[in-house]
Amino acid sequence: MFAYLALAGLTNGALYALVGIGIVLIYKATGAINFAQGDMLMVAGFVAYTLHVTLHLPYLVALLGAVAACFVLGLLAERIAFRPLANADIISLVLATVGLSFMLKGFGRVVWGGLGDYLSFPPLVPNDPIMFGDIILLPQQLVVTGGAVLVIVVFALFFKFTSLGRMMQATADNRRAARLVGIRVDRVHALAFAVGAALAGAAAALMAPITLLYPDIGFPLFIKGFAAAVFGGLDSLPGTLLGAVAIGLIESLAGGYVGSGFVDVSAFLVIMAVLLIRPRGLLGSAALRRA
Amino acid sequence: MRLARLIPFAMAALLLAGAARADDVPGVTDTEIRIGTFGPMAGPGYLYGRLAMNGVEAAFAKANEAGGVNGRKLVLVREDDRCEPAGAIAAVRKLIYDDKVFAIDGGGCSNAAVAVREDVEKAGIPWVVFAAVHDGLTVPVSPVIFSPALTATIESKAQVAFARQQGAKRIAIIAMHDSWGRSRLDPLMATLKEKGITPVADEEMAPDANDATAQVLHLKAANPDAVIVVLYPKPAAVFLRDAAKFGFKPLAIGQSGIGDPAAFEEQVGVPGATANFVTIAMVKVTPDDPAVASWRAEVTRLYPDDRLSVFNLFGIGSAEVLIEALRQSGHDLTRAKFIDVMNHLTNFQTDVYGGPITCTPADHRCNKNPVWLKKDPGGAIHVVAVTPVD
DSSP states (O other): OHHHHHHHHHHHHHHHHHHHHHHHHHHHHHSOOOTTHHHHHHHHHHHHHIIIIISOOOHHHHHHHHHHHHHHHHHHHIIIIIGGGTTSOHHHHHHHHHHHHHHHHHHHHHHHTTSOSSBOOOOSSOOOOEEETTEEEOHHHHHHHHHHHHHHHHHHHHHHHOHHHHHHHHHHHOHHHHHHTTOOHHHHHHHHHHHHHHHHHHHHHHHHHHHOBOTTOHHHHHHHHHHHHHHHOTTOHHHHHHHHHHHHHHHHHHHHHTOGGGHHHHHHHHHHHHHHHOTTOSSOOSOSOOO | OHHHHHHHHHHHHHHHHHHHHHHHSTTBOSSEEEEEEEEOSSSGGGGGTHHHHHHHHHHHHHHHHTTOBTTBEEEEEEEEOTTOHHHHHHHHHIIIIISOOSEEEEOOSHHHHHTTHHHHHHHTOOEEESSOOOGGGTSSOOSSEEBOSOOHHHHHHHHHHHHHHTTOOSEEEEEOOSHHHHHHHHHHHHHHHHTTOOOSEEEEOOTTOSOOHHHHHHHHHHOOSEEEEESOHHHHHHHHHHHHHTTOOOEEEOOTTSOOHHHHHHHHOSTTTTTTEEEEESBSSOTTOGGGHHHHHHHHHHOTTOOOOHHHHHHHHHHHHHHHHHHHHOSSOOHHHHHHHHHTOOSBOOSSBSSOBOOBTTBOBOOOOOEEEEEOTTSOEEEEEEOOOO
């Protein structure tokens, strides 16, 4: 039983990590939480659905289309909801991204809300269960987990080894100093939103066969991704990964050993306990702050 | 001569009196009857809103083509409630006080629908429910609310009866524990208790769950013959997908919240995982049934991008009931007459419901014939049984 539950927890953790990393990416560069991250993911999922299911384009084209569409959406979001308020107080910024979240949800309902209650997205691989010894898996779950790991590695390398990644970190650490050394802060912010949204695009195309698609999917995913980021440390990609996996495992093990009514509650109880002891999260290096 | 001079005045007075009488009845003129409807127009719940409304519209169009009801055309006024109680209250108040409709044929989401009961009763406006199943709509009896849709208790009784008919002795439950789930779970538990059945397992799932490993392992360990599924389509799909992963394929008994077995099979996405799944429909016909060919044509004519669905049929059935009650109410239509006719509607046969519609002053749950639908993997949807509930 433990192996089954742990495996399920890891798969769910991978889903949460894909959402959480997008949140962290934008936070690291801008110091702002994008409350519309889940709804960007929803839009990306429907873009992928339109390309793959409605227009019968290959999956890879749908994935790249979702990534590209979200990249543009991220640029627009930065221009509409972030840049005009970049110097405003944190509450204004939060409200702007919350407003964007509602706008995107409304857009999703109007454009795709009439296609079905929960749209199914064909799995990338045949969905017949496969056995690894005593462990039973659905191939799509392996695809999601593998895809999440790949995306996380790519972004870790991006921050560590690319000049743009370092510029994002520098801008997040101290916007004024970054500007003084010649970093075009506005452009970095725009790129952070765009790349964070593009990540949501990739995540959506990967997870859609598991989560199904519906206009209200964004917020529940955002909450889990945000919880993972806070749990792990809002400015830490490895921390977010750790937080996401921990939440997935806690939910699954609590559901299995305590009771299915504890699935949603358990992770948040543990998060609250950890944050009381370590407010910066497991691997966070700084307290929540606004750059 | 003096009498002849009075005739035009007398005729004008009569006309004015007639017009005044029509004006006195909200939503009724000499040429039309305005009927309101509300439900979700978009989002996951739109099946129980917009599609059901399209069914009502199709029934109205058919009646209007045949000359209307007692010479008056039917006009449908739509409001979106977003499947939310606050949205429903706003929608219904607009229908009552701004649009001044004669009656309502609507209510897609249970929690949203039950929230407007007080407003509807206060206004004294007749309401024929087309999809919402919350017991609170009809129990205790409301003087103005009539439900040709099924109710949670009726569906719960049918679920238990069907499980027993199939020989299930060990019955388990998997349910959402939110307000929607509770509105079905409570009558289900009461029914099981009434029959002396203790569930061998009682598992919970969240509406947005993406995994059901823990629940499946618990249920599998309990070894039930049948699992009663009180879930939305998404968690239900996740449950059956994970159940198939572990080779756990009991008889899975759904309810009208999972009303489209074809869409559900796609949502589950694992070949054969829905082989033992049956679900409740309010209607006895599938969209491909030759018996509803004329309705199929009417819906396609009005909505060229749509194909007839089970949810259209919900609307068609409720509209057939409403139209019959309007017809029996006669030309001098009032809300009181309409309500009186509804209170005594007996054995009215529609084209779609599983059995005749009967309302009494003491019981406004007018449809007690849940229909069981099943879809063979990769095959057609068919009606398995009708379970009349006393």
